[in-house]
Amino acid sequence: DAGVTQSPTHLIKTRGQHVTLRCSPISGHKSVSWYQQVLGQGPQFIFQYYEKEERGRGNFPDRFSARQFPNYSSELNVNALLLGDSALYLCASSLGFSGLETQYFGPGTRLLVL
Amino acid sequence: AQKITQTQPGMFVQEKEAVTLDCTYDTSDPSYGLFWYKQPSSGEMIFLIYQGSYDQQNATEGRYSLNFQKARKSANLVISASQLGDSAMYFCAMRELNAGGTSYGKLTFGQGTILTVHP
Numbered sequence: 001d002a003g004v005t006q007s008p009t010h011l012i013k014t015r016g017q018h019v020t021l022r023c024s025p026i027s028g029h030k031s032v033s034w035y036q037q038v039l040g041q042g043p044q045f046i047f048q049y050y051e052k053e054e055r056g057r058g059n060f061p062d063r064f065s066a067r068q069f070p071n072y073s074s075e076l077n078v079n080a081l082l083l084g085d086s087a088l089y090l091c092a093s094s095l096g097f098s099g100l101e102t103q104y105f106g107p108g109t110r111l112l113v114l
Numbered sequence: 115a116q117k118i119t120q121t122q123p124g125m126f127v128q129e130k131e132a133v134t135l136d137c138t139y140d141t142s143d144p145s146y147g148l149f150w151y152k153q154p155s156s157g158e159m160i161f162l163i164y165q166g167s168y169d170q171q172n173a174t175e176g177r178y179s180l181n182f183q184k185a186r187k188s189a190n191l192v193i194s195a196s197q198l199g200d201s202a203m204y205f206c207a208m209r210e211l212n213a214g215g216t217s218y219g220k221l222t223f224g225q226g227t228i229l230t231v232h233p
Contacts, residue, residue, distance in 0.1 A: 042223030056219035100147035105159035
């Protein structure tokens with residue numbers, strides 16, 4: 001079975017641009033979470049979506065937004081990119097969100113903002 | 115306040131030896147889960163092992179075991195019979211069942227420990 005997939009794998013943008021990152025969860029998983037991992041640090045929680053609704057949000061500015069589609073795939077959008085947005089963006093999927101389900105991660109998208 | 119603390123920035127171990135990676139946590143929620151992930155240089159976060167706060171026994175998964183000491187709030191990962199392929203960054207993470215509000219579903223990660231296995 002396919003794991004979590006993310007696209008693109010790498011991306012280079014310039015300051016002020018916007019970016020859209022995509023994620024497909026493991027088949028049967030209905031929850032998708034997004035994390036930002038800056039070099040040398042642990043991942044930081046951005047969003048969790050379940051059944052197309054935002055269920056959790058981390059401490060990120062409104063430039064960050066996301067959505068989940070009926071097939072449970074998800075997009076993360078970042079507007080007005082800053083140099084500090086350069087990071088590895090990880091998507092994770094889980095069966096649901098009401099318990100302590102394990103989150104399984106994709107390979108990530110490496111974003112470089114110049 | 116730091117919820118997950120990994121005090122070892124780097125660890126070295128000889129191939130075939132066992133190694134323990136430390137993790138302490140802080141929570142007032144009686145219901146929580148502790149997770150360990152491995153992150154090779156490729157970047158993907160690979161799930162290794164899970165321990166629930168109400169689990170009576172320490173979790174084990176193949177060569178991985180979790181030394182769970184609830185009163186001390188520690189959840190150390192033990193890797194037995196280390197292999198060269200175990201060289202990677204290891205993260206301890208926690209999810210609180212009753213986090214509530216916007217933190218629901220959030221996994222909180224530590225800073226990680228880089229493990230290097232020598233032949």
